[in-house]
Structures are given as structure tokens and as C-alpha cells.
Amino acid sequence: MSTELLTKFLTLLFGYAMPALECFKSIEQRPGRTDHLRFWCEYWIILVILVMFDEIAGALISKIPMYYELKLAFLVYLWYPKTSGTDIVYETFLQPLVMQYQPNIxxxxxxxxxxxxxxLIFYLKNFTERGYDLFLRALDYIRSQASRGSRTRSFFSFRGDRTERPSFIDDYGVGGDRRDAARHRRPRGGY
Incomplete structure (x- = not known):
């Protein structure tokens, strides 16, 4: 667990934070050097594709041993100045592939x-309809559990009485409301 946490922290540090700072410095401190800007743009394009792959193949990634360590090594390879990994990956693999499918994309x-x-409206409408249906099913389940629970509660009562409690439906008279039923049961005049 601790190595996984350390690997994720190092990936955030060396894969995202440090390259973002270097990209910021390329924009702000060296505005005339387009080669640095091109390098960091290529890096971020590769990183976005890697993140998309992570999201799509999430279940498969968990089966690859040491995937996150390999990802960290790959990210360092991409930006490390002596390897020129970003140039190699971008120009060899990514650029030809994207150029081939660019019009379709x-x-x-x-x-x-x-x-x-x-x-967006289609998905929101679909979500709200399904969400409403799910909410009603959950309420129905809770109601069925509550009604089943009240019967078992009276059966397993610790008070010694095993009789069912009257439901609130018994409080209503036929054709009347709760106040009418209560008037008929209580004597007028005092307690």
C-alpha cells in the first residue's frame, strides 16, 4: 500500500507538476524559444493520450504488474533532456497516426x-428519468423493509406482549378523518 501511494505521489510530482512548471517557465521566461514550447506541447499531448488510456482500460491496468512504476519511468523518459523521449514518441508514433486520421477526427x-x-440535454434527461426510477425503487424497497420490520419487531418484542400494534389506518373511521375517530373514542368532558 505504501509503495503504491509513493508511486502515485512521484507520478504526480514528476509527471504533472514538474513538467507544468517547466512549461510555464518556457512560456514566461523564454517567449522567443518556440522549440521549448513545441517540446512541452508534444509532452502534454502524449500525457493526455496516456491518461485517456488509463481511464478507458482501468480494469485491465490493475492486472499489469508494476504498471504505475512503468508509467512513472515512461513519464520521466519523456521529459528527461538526455533521452529526448518526447521527440521520439511524438515523431515516430503519434504524429503519423494522428495525421492519418486527422480529417475524420x-x-x-x-x-x-x-x-x-x-x-447534453439528452444525457441529462436520460439520467433524470433513470434516477427518478431508481429513487422510486429505493423508496419501495425501504417501505417493504419497514413493513416487514414492524411485524418482526412486534413478534420479537422484549415487552412480553406479542400482539400487533394497531396501524394508523385504524385511527380513521369509515368516511371520516382522524379527528372524527378520536371524538368517537374519547368521552367529552374531561380526562
Whole structure:
């Protein structure tokens, strides 16, 4: 457990925080050096793809031994100046792949941008309908458990009486309300 926590902390430090600081310094301190900006843009593109892979293949990742340690080593490889890992991964693998599918990706993203409101409304409506149905099922389950629990509570009572308590339905007279039923039971005039 402690090695996993340490690995996640080191991944946050060396995979996200330190590269973000270096990217910030490239933008603010060296505005004329586009090679640094290109390097960090390539790094963040690779990192986003890696994070997307992590999210999609989450269950499979847990089966790979030492995955997070390998991920940490890969992230350090990407930004470490002597390895030029970002340049190699980007130019060898990522750039040719994205360039091949770029028109298709652009068309799909354009469609999503144009219909984002409709898609959002569809998912919200679907979620609220299913959420409402789930809520009603939960209430029905709680009600059934409560009614079953009241019967067993009276049966296993420690007071010694094994009779059922009258329900509040018995308080109502036929055609009347609770106050009418109470008037008929109590004598008028005093307690």
C-alpha cells in the first residue's frame, strides 16, 4: 500500500507538476524559444493520450504488474533532456497516426461541438428519468423493509406482549378523518 501511494505521489510530482512548471517557465521566461514550447506541447499531448488510456482500460491496468512504476519511468523518459523521449514518441508514433486520421477526427469533433447542447440535454434527461426510477425503487424497497420490520419487531418484542400494534389506518373511521375517530373514542368532558 505504501509503495503504491509513493508511486502515485512521484507520478504526480514528476509527471504533472514538474513538467507544468517547466512549461510555464518556457512560456514566461523564454517567449522567443518556440522549440521549448513545441517540446512541452508534444509532452502534454502524449500525457493526455496516456491518461485517456488509463481511464478507458482501468480494469485491465490493475492486472499489469508494476504498471504505475512503468508509467512513472515512461513519464520521466519523456521529459528527461538526455533521452529526448518526447521527440521520439511524438515523431515516430503519434504524429503519423494522428495525421492519418486527422480529417475524420476533425469532422467528429466539429459534429460534437455543433450538437453539444442537444447531447447534453439528452444525457441529462436520460439520467433524470433513470434516477427518478431508481429513487422510486429505493423508496419501495425501504417501505417493504419497514413493513416487514414492524411485524418482526412486534413478534420479537422484549415487552412480553406479542400482539400487533394497531396501524394508523385504524385511527380513521369509515368516511371520516382522524379527528372524527378520536371524538368517537374519547368521552367529552374531561380526562
Amino acid at each position: 476533425e469532422a467528429r469533433l466539429q459534429y460534437l461541438r455543433a450538437n453539444a447542447g442537444d447531447i
